[in-house]
Amino acid sequence: MIHNNLDAALEAAGVTSAAHGTLNRQAKAQAKSAYQGMLQRFFNHLITSMQTPAVIASIARDLAAGHASVVQIVSTGEAMQERRLAEIPADQWNDVSVDITPRDGVLSYLQHSFPVQLYEPFTDGEGNLSSRPVHDEEGNPVVNREAVRRRDDMIERLAALPPVPGALDQIVQHFGTEMVAEVTGRSRRVVPKKADDGSIRFAVENRPASAALHETDAFQSDVKRILVFSEAGGTGRSYHADLGAVNQRRRVHYLLEAGWKADAAIQGFGRTNRTNQKQPPLFRPVSTDVKAQKRFISTIARRLDSLGAITRGQRQTGGQNMFRPEDNLESWYARDALRQLYVLLARGKIEGCSLARFEAATGLSLLDSDGGLKDELPGINVFLNRMLALTVAMQNLLFEAFEGLLTARIEQAQASGSYEVGLETLQAESFRIVGRAPIYTHPGTGAQTALLTIERKDRLTPLSLADALAQAETSGAKLLVNGKTGKAAIQRRARSVTDDDGAIFPRVRLVWPLTDSVIPAEMLVASQWEEADRPTFSAAWSAELDSLPSHETSTLHMVSGLLLPIWKLLPDESTRVYRLQSDDGERIIGRRVSPAWAARIANDDGPVRLSGEDAMAMLMSGESSLMLAQNQKLQRVRAMNDWRIELTGFNDLGVERLKSMGLISEIVSWKLKLYVPTGAVGVGVLEGLLDRFPIERVQARQAA
Structure with missing residues (x-):
């Protein structure tokens, strides 16, 4: 409503012209900047206030369970409160009726910052048509009646809306x-007071400068079990379950409002999680399903990522794993997805939202005077800001298309190994260095670069039957059993992806005891998966759990030591850097390389020699394929929902010989397939196959 009236008011006041465009760029920029600043503050306060009732209900459950609640906010509404109290005589402060609501910020903007001053056109010395403000004989600004009418109409409509109290006042009251x-940092506040007759009135309460200290002591002494803190009042304080404090209850820390400062958000988390504590806190970031809230989540996610990369050298520590890659809507992937969304809008490929409707709702223009897409399209921040003012239905429609494009790009980057995640720390139950081969020695310093072969041991943590059945209770979930393999899986909803032509491809997520995968919905229909009843599913799931080992062992290869002199000589399939600590305490930082590259280096680029066990491990990792004599190839494939080793390129005259060596034949889609067994006899079969058909080349299949 406001941005449409804003454009009309600017034209009526003479700042812009339908025939000549912008006549006063400075006035237009100031009006737009004031509006966008107000818009972000308003919706941030409004969404925070709207999600507060759910937080209050959760706090009540925490108190009943014996916990202590800590609420982290940024805005206290003190500025709005002071403006409203200044309008009320002091002798009425013992019984006040005042609404302190995010709406006041919008009304204040309309009253004081909405453009109503009249501008007159003139021609400058170079013949350019511009406009300048008009003043009367006494120097007072002259207002435009049409702009004033529009402003007053909006004030009247907004003033009639019901108030939404601020988050802090809701919790306190x-x-x-x-x-x-x-x-x-509030020096006074409006609090409820109970009269002798049981009625409730609201009164102004002054707070001394030492209030924050006394309130912290009351919380740590267990006198008060709820603590709300902001950046202004929480500097240098600790609210954790200190062993020396009376209140050693578990802290449930609600991030009700993250704000814009990543370092302040991280510091806030640290206030309830320190050393010498009886028990760690439970963090609960609070959000809603309003898509435009991603405007605020995106900024804090991006800044937390950047903070983690700068301060600790690794991105996953910055956001404490609270945010997903797709939560950062200011990345290059998001910018590419947004441009493609604009293309689809211009082509009319977004169902339910035409280009004209989009431009009318957002005030953005995508086409130039010739009808083509503009070279300089609105950026991601402008797009996200305009989403704030749309209806929830329109937000959902546009974000569904945008997030489908974004998800597709991120998943493609992750699958190819090109998704940039910074320095990653590998974690496992055991890392044991089983091979160390020098591959470079610096001629001046003697520093070495080594190729390390590391045996990794991970404890398997499968999804229990109880947790699997709990997941199946969610909306849209189904219990499945494969008609051929007899294995069980849970079908859950997954986000659809949108291609560059605007086509939407529905997908589903299949969950197994150890992993999950997202597949196209049409692929599931054509598979052997069938919906099963609860007993059948439980029996199949339990059988697979019983067959799983307690640990899984794999091999990884890293180039460590002096890296810069040979950086360009390392494989360009991936430049990701990892760090880990071995069982004997050695700390390793280096680039992970594929088994194919490691095998080639280990054999001095000559014929590759691998044992059957090493070859099986390399193939089952899925990172490499083996090129054998006579143009044959071994690689891992997904068949009947299981990983198998397939031999391709074989001669049809040699099928019987290969089967006699232990390979398994199957007819798939009327085509003969040969597989190397992956069970206990698989290594022996593979050794016999490699003796008959030696390895000619190891080929990397994906980035390390």
Whole structure:
């Protein structure tokens, strides 16, 4: 509503012209900047206030369970409160009726910053048509009646809307000051007071400068079990379950409002999670299903990622794993997805939203005067800001298409190994260095670069039957059993992806005891998966759990030591850098390389020699394929929902000989397939096959 009236008011006031475009760029920029700043503040406060009732209900459950609740916010609404109290005589502060709501910020903007001053056109010395502000004889600005009318109409409509109290006031007024410790910078607040007859009135309460200290002591002494803190009031304080404090209850830390400062958000988490504590806190970031809220989540996710990369050298520590890659809507992947969304809108490929409807709702223009797509399209921040003012239905429609494009790009990058995630720390139950081969020695310093072969041991943590059945209770989930293999899986919903032509491809997620995978919905229909009843599913799931070993052993290869002199000589399939600590305490940082590259280096680029066990491990990892004599190839494939080793390129005259060596034949889609067994006899069969058909080349299949 406001941005459409804003454009009309700017034209009526003479700042812009339908025939001549912008006449006063400075005035237009100031009006747009004031509007966008107000818009972000308003929706941030509004969404935070709207999700507060759910937080209050959760806090009540925490208190019933014996926990202590800590709520982290940024905005206290003090500025709005002070403006409203200034309008009320001091002798009425003992019984006030005042609404402190995010709506006040919008009304204040309309009253003081909405463009109503009249501008007159003139021609400058170079013959350019511009406009300048008009003043009367006494120097007072002259207003435009049409702009004033539009402003007053909007004020009247917005003032009639019901108020939404701020988050801090909702919590304090619901639980009362006897239960809530407020550690903020507010010098006074409006609190409920109970009269002798049981009625509730609201009064202004002054708070001394030492209020934050006393409130913190009351919380740590277990006098008050709820604490709300902001950046202004929480500097240097600790709210953890200290062993020296009376209140050693478990802290449930709600991130109700993250704000824009990543370092402040991280510091806030640290206030309830310190050393010498009885028990760690439970963190609960709070969000809604309003798509435009991603405007705020995106900024904090990006800044947390950057903070982690700068301060600790690894991205996953920055956001504490609270955010997914697709939560950062300011990445290169998001920018590419947004441009493609604009292309689809211009082509009319977004069902339910035409280009005209999009431009009318957002105020954005995508086409130039010739009808083609503009070279300079609105950026991601402008797009996200405009989403804030749309209806929820329109937000969902546009974000569904945008997120489908974004998800497709991120998954493609992750599958190819090109998704940039910074320095990663590998974790496992055991890392044992079983091979160390020098591959470069610096002539000046003697520093070496080594190819390390590391045996990795991971404890398997399969999904229990109880957890699997709990997942199956979610909306859209189904219990499945494969008609051929007899294995069980859970079908769950998955986000659809959108290709560059706007076609939407539905997908489903299949969950197995050890892993999950997203596949096209049409592939599931054509497979052997069938819906099963609860007993059949439980029997199949339990049988697979019983057959799983406790640990899984694999091999990885890393180039460590002096890397810069030979960086360009390393394989360009991936430049990802990892670090780990071996069982004997050695800390290793280096580039992970594929088994194919490691095998080639180990054999000085000559014929590759691998044992049957090493070859099986290399193939089952899926990172390499083996090129054998007579143009034959061994590689891992997915067949009947299981990983198998397939031999391709064989001569039809040699099928019987290969079968006699132990290979398994199957007819798939009317085509003969040969597989190397992956069970206990698989290594022996593979050794015999490699003796008959030696390895000619190891080929990398994916990035390390």
